[in-house]
Amino acid sequence: MAEVRECAQCGTPFTPRREHARFCSTRCRVTWNREHAGVAAAPAVAIDWSVTAMTEAGGRLAAARDWDPARLAAAVAEAVWWVTLVDATLVRYHPRDYEAALASEDVRRRKTEQALEGLRYVRNQLGKSADPAGFVCLTSGEGTTAWTWRPQPEPQLGELTPRARRWELSRYHAYQARLAGRGIARTFTRCTDFLAQAASPASAGTAHAGGR
Structure with missing residues (x-):
């Protein structure tokens, strides 16, 4: 049902x-x-620096080719946290800006939504004390190497309610479809670029309010 x-x-x-x-x-x-305008405006004060922190965390992964697995895994966990935090804040408090960004011509909506959903799966697994190193692997091909997302086995969700199982399976399938086997840096570039675009109106509004 x-x-x-x-x-x-x-x-x-x-x-x-x-x-x-x-x-x-x-x-x-x-x-x-x-x-709820007053309540909804409160998180916008922190959006600008949150987006900056998110972008910096994702950008560090673009130069991570020579990193050891432990360092890479820690950086991935940090970037996942920032991306999902900014994403959830925009969805909850600035849904119109979020939807407008998704509908823009330069955003591939389905791929972006799946990538974000896949990162929510990673976040939830890390929240259950999963080792972030289990989500990454070094892949070689055509004379180059790159850090990619490691395919994951289907999770055991027996302890969840039927609704929670549906959502978590949806996140898992998004991970397998859009992240597994693909470049980690590319995933974060797609997501951080989109979220920065979606956050831009809220950040501009905060700056304007602060300048009164």
Whole structure:
């Protein structure tokens, strides 16, 4: 059976089309944002430096070819944390900017959404004390070497509720489809570029407010 949630604004039951969906319609989402403007604006104060930290964490991986596995794994864990933090903040507090960025011509929406979903899977596994080194491997080909995402076995999710199992399996399948066997640096470049674009209106608004 499809999952049913209650709209955070009007309480109407609805079937979410996305993992983070909280509203049954655009009208309810806009109304909620308007009524909670003061609350929603608070995280925007930290968005600018969060995006900077995220971009720097992802950028370090682009120069990680000669790193040892332990150092690389630690850097990946840090970058995953920053990307998923910024992603969740934008989805929750700035959904219109997020959707507008996804719809832009220079963003490959499906690939970007799958990459972010795959990183949420990694985040959740790291939160269960999984070793970050288990997600990375050094791959050689055509005279070059690169750090890539290691394919993962299907997780054991018996302790989760049916709804939680569906979401986690969706994240796992996104990981296998969009991350496994692909370059780690490229994944973070795609995600950080998109999130920086999505965060730009909120950062601009914060800067404007601070200059009053």
